[in-house]
Amino acid sequence: MYVLGIESSCDETAAAVVKDGRELLYSSVATQIDTHKLYGGVVPEIASRKHAEDIAIVVKDALEGAGITKEQIDAVGVTFAPGLIGALLVGVNFAKGFCYSLDKPLVPVHHIRSHIAANYLVSPNLEPPFLALVASGGHSLLIDVKDYTDYEILGKTLDDAAGEAFDKTARALGFPYPGGIYIDAAAKRGDPFKYRLPDPHTENPLDFSFSGLKTAVLNLINQHKMRDEEIDSDSLAASFQKTVCDILERKLSLAIDKTERKKVVLAGGVAANSEIRERIEKLCRRLGCSFYMPTRELCTDNAAMVASQAYFEFKSGKVAGMDLNAYATMPADDVRF
Numbered sequence: 001m002y003v004l005g006i007e008s009s010c011d012e013t014a015a016a017v018v019k020d021g022r023e024l025l026y027s028s029v030a031t032q033i034d035t036h037k038l039y040g041g042v043v044p045e046i047a048s049r050k051h052a053e054d055i056a057i058v059v060k061d062a063l064e065g066a067g068i069t070k071e072q073i074d075a076v077g078v079t080f081a082p083g084l085i086g087a088l089l090v091g092v093n094f095a096k097g098f099c100y101s102l103d104k105p106l107v108p109v110h111h112i113r114s115h116i117a118a119n120y121l122v123s124p125n126l127e128p129p130f131l132a133l134v135a136s137g138g139h140s141l142l143i144d145v146k147d148y149t150d151y152e153i154l155g156k157t158l159d160d161a162a163g164e165a166f167d168k169t170a171r172a173l174g175f176p177y178p179g180g181i182y183i184d185a186a187a188k189r190g191d192p193f194k195y196r197l198p199d200p201h202t203e204n205p206l207d208f209s210f211s212g213l214k215t216a217v218l219n220l221i222n223q224h225k226m227r228d229e230e231i232d233s234d235s236l237a238a239s240f241q242k243t244v245c246d247i248l249e250r251k252l253s254l255a256i257d258k259t260e261r262k263k264v265v266l267a268g269g270v271a272a273n274s275e276i277r278e279r280i281e282k283l284c285r286r287l288g289c290s291f292y293m294p295t296r297e298l299c300t301d302n303a304a305m306v307a308s309q310a311y312f313e314f315k316s317g318k319v320a321g322m323d324l325n326a327y328a329t330m331p332a333d334d335v336r337f
């Protein structure tokens with residue numbers, strides 16, 4: 001079964017063709033990073049307009065790259081929630097037009113579910129149940145994935161998501177948007193023990209709160225500025241990244257204890273971080289769990305993961321009508337359309 005995936009939830013316009021949920025034929029991604037960099041973050045209206053410009057081009061590119069005609073596509077999977085509403089609507093409406101004109105099933109895909117599904121593309125033998133740690137620009141989540149379309153959220157973002165904390169810290173250190181990748185590089189040159197940063201408390205130990213950590217970084221930078229002292233950016237990046245790793249590691253161990261799952265999956269844009277990848281892999285080895293993570297390319301937003309998840313949603317009967325809408329927020333374990 002050939003599925004065309006479409007993604008436009010934030011600042012990447014993407015399309016991909018995946019066979020039977022596991023085999024990636026071609027993935028096309030048009031990133032808007034250079035445009036939003038000028039403003040230090042994503043400007044929603046500009047994002048929607050760029051999606052409108054690029055969507056047909058990436059779909060054509062994906063079909064050509066896969067060597068598949070429009071008629072050969074068996075279903076279209078599209079990200080419909082959560083994300084920037086104007087951005088999501090571009091993908092949803094394009095998918096509707098495609099399905100309407102060619103009489104194909106339209107499959108709504110939840111963005112976080114698709115991030116997890118990126119793992120099915122790189123690990124063909126991976127099957128639920130497993131525990132997923134998802135860290136992206138907008139979300140930090142611990143999810144018990146009981147089946148391909150059956151999830152239980154164990155812990156979630158209370159304020160800033162992990163990626164948001166990376167980006168805001170990077171911005172304060174003078175790095176371009178999105179800053180996660182620059183922190184990753186700077187941290188390699190710094191001393192992770194130079195600055196002590198807080199590990200914020202959460203009532204549910206599996207929830208995530210990164211805003212206190214971000215504020216501590218900003219305060220530290222301001223204090224140095226006021227005293228006219230130079231901050232060691234590389235060591236602050238290293239200390240910040242180490243603290244995020246400590247937090248993720250501790251919460252993941254708790255979740256492993258609680259669920260007794262022996263399979264762990266990492267997902268989301270922040271899962272591209274080299275120290276997080278290394279630390280979580282080591283932790284899993286130590287705890288006797290098997291560990292899976294997508295390639296770096298498939299960690300950040302793309303449509304291959306959307307097409308993969310759409311295959312499993314379709315198999316469980318999740319097909320939408322032509323009245324499908326987009327939603328800015330929606331929990332991954334309670335998907336409605």
Ligand code: KG4
Pocket residue numbers: 010135136137138139162163164166167178179180181184268269270271272273274299300301
């Ligand atoms: O999943 P994603 O592409 O978009 C959302 O769904 O939000 O995640 C984007 C986030 C950004 O915050 C970006 O800075 C972060 O992923 N990111 C990284 C790295 N690469 C991307 N964070 C830390 N280290 C990286 N290497």
Ligand code: ZN
Pocket residue numbers: 111115136137268269300301
């Ligand atoms: Zn994402």
